[in-house]
Amino acid sequence: MAVSKSELQRRIQAFSDACSRKGLRVTHQRMEVFWALAVSDAHPDAESVYQRVRSRVTGISRDTVYRTLATLESKGLIRKAAALGGSARYDANMANHHHFVCTACGLIKDFSSKVLDDLPIPKTVESFGRIDASQVQVRGVCVSCAKRKPKKRRRSPK
Amino acid sequence: MAVSKSELQRRIQAFSDACSRKGLRVTHQRMEVFWALAVSDAHPDAESVYQRVRSRVTGISRDTVYRTLATLESKGLIRKAAALGGSARYDANMANHHHFVCTACGLIKDFSSKVLDDLPIPKTVESFGRIDASQVQVRGVCVSCAKRKPKKRRRSPK
DNA sequence: TTCCTTAATAGGAATTATTCTTATCTGGGG
C-alpha cells in the first residue's frame, strides 16, 4: 500500500463523484474494483483484482471485473500499464527507437529522436534493479481510426 | 515494407550469423519467422507472423512460431513491443508518472520526473495521429529477480 | 417512499492466446 488512508479516502470519493458526473452508476462492485486498484501500487492484472475483490464481495464474477476495468479505462478513470493489447507484439528493429501506439486499433509506428534516445532516468530508478533499456511510448489515436469513427480493435495491421 | 531489399538481405544474413554465433541452429522455420518480422514495420503479433510464414512454409505450427519468437527475444535478436506480459496490467494512478518494468517477473514500479513528463516529441509523430499522452518505460531486472537466479514469471505481485 | 427504466451483474459457455506434451525430424559437428 503506497497511498495514505486519507489520500485513499479522497481518491475513492473523487472516483464516486466522477462516476456520477460521467453517467456511470455507483455500484458496490464498481467501487470495490476501484478500491482494489487504488489501494495498491502493484499494477495488478484483472485476475488479481478479482481475487482481492472477491474476499470482500462474495459472488462477484470475473466478467464484472474485466468489464469494469475496461469501462473505467475507457472513461479515463484508470489506465492500462505497458500492455495495450491482448497479444504480444514483436519488433525486429533493434536500433534505438520509440513507439507511437494507437489505443483504438493497436497500430504501432516507429519514430526516432536523438534526444529521446538518451533520457535522464532518475537515480531512484536504479534502486529498483538493473536498467537494460528505456524508451518512450506515445499513446494516441491514429489518423485512420480518427476518421472512421469507433470500430473494433483489429489484429496487428498487415 | 519499410526496409529496402538490400537492407533486408543484410539483416537476414546478420541474423543467420548471429544464430550460429549464439549456438542456435539455422533452421528453415527460424529464418522464415525472422524474415516475416524483418520484412515489415507493422510490429506483428505471433498469429500474424504465423499466417505470413504459413504462406511460404506449409505445415509450420503455431507452436514453432511462438517458441521461435520467444527464443529470439531471449537472445536479444528481436524485441517485444509495448506488451511485456500475457495479461493486461492496470493503474489507478492517473498522475503523470513513468514505469520501471522487470522483464523477469513483470514487476512494475512507478517513478516521477519533471523532465520526463514533458518530453520533446518529434513533429513527425503528429502525422501518425492525435497524441494523447507519452511516458517513459524503463526495462530491466528487479533486485529480487537479480538475486534468486532465473525463476518463473509470476502474476502481478500482491 | 415506491415505481420504473435500463445499466449493470452473475454464472457459465465460448472464444482467443499461449503453452505443454510427445513422437519425430534434422542441422551441423566429427
Add this chain to the structure above:
DNA sequence: CCCCAGATAAGAATAATTCCTATTAAGGAA
C-alpha cells in the same frame, strides 16, 4: 556418412478474455 541434442509438428491443455442470457438494482420521477 552418422549421430544426437536441439527443433519441429500436431494437437491437447491451460490461461486470458469475451460473450450470452436471465436477473438485479441504481437512481430519476412521481
